[in-house]
Amino acid sequence: MTDLILYLYLIDVIGSIAFVLKAIAAIFIIILFFIVVYLFSEASYLDRDDVKHIANKYCKPIVIALTLTSLMLAVIPSKQTMYITLGLHAANQALQQPKMVQVGNQAMRILQAKLEEYEKELTKENIDD
Numbered sequence: 001m002t003d004l005i006l007y008l009y010l011i012d013v014i015g016s017i018a019f020v021l022k023a024i025a026a027i028f029i030i031i032l033f034f035i036v037v038y039l040f041s042e043a044s045y046l047d048r049d050d051v052k053h054i055a056n057k058y059c060k061p062i063v064i065a066l067t068l069t070s071l072m073l074a075v076i077p078s079k080q081t082m083y084i085t086l087g088l089h090a091a092n093q094a095l096q097q098p099k100m101v102q103v104g105n106q107a108m109r110i111l112q113a114k115l116e117e118y119e120k121e122l123t124k125e126n127i128d129d
Contacts, residue, residue, distance in 0.1 A: 004090060011082045018076045025069045032062045 035058050043051055077085075094100055 004086070007086050007089075011079060011086065014076060014082065015079045018073060021069050021073050021076075025066060025073070028062050028066050028069070032059060032066070035059055035062070 035054070039051055039054060046054075095104070
């Protein structure tokens with residue numbers, strides 16, 4: 001039971017991390033936009049070397065950070081996927097317990113017996129009609 005609670009907590013934390021990464025990516029995109037606007041507006045006044053220096057100094061790290069952030073966001077599954085995976089894991093563990101296997105087998109035997117009983121009744125009713 002504590003494993004399930006821990007997994008639920010981790011799903012929430014990972015979902016929060018994904019949200020923060022999206023916010024960071026948005027901030028990086030805004031900063032990159034302003035740097036590019038500055039470079040285009042000042043390109044006629046600056047030397048070519050100055051433009052390259054500014055682009056290398058500011059744009060390169062932001063593009064690298066955006067790439068890393070995008071890769072991390074691609075690896076983190078959605079909350080829905082994590083909940084489905086957790087549910088399947090919990091169901092699989094419950095079904096593998098010996099008691100559950102025994103109960104499942106008993107339920108199948110009872111269900112088969114009842115189905116055979118109803119089938120005999122239907123056959124008997126069809127013969128009587």
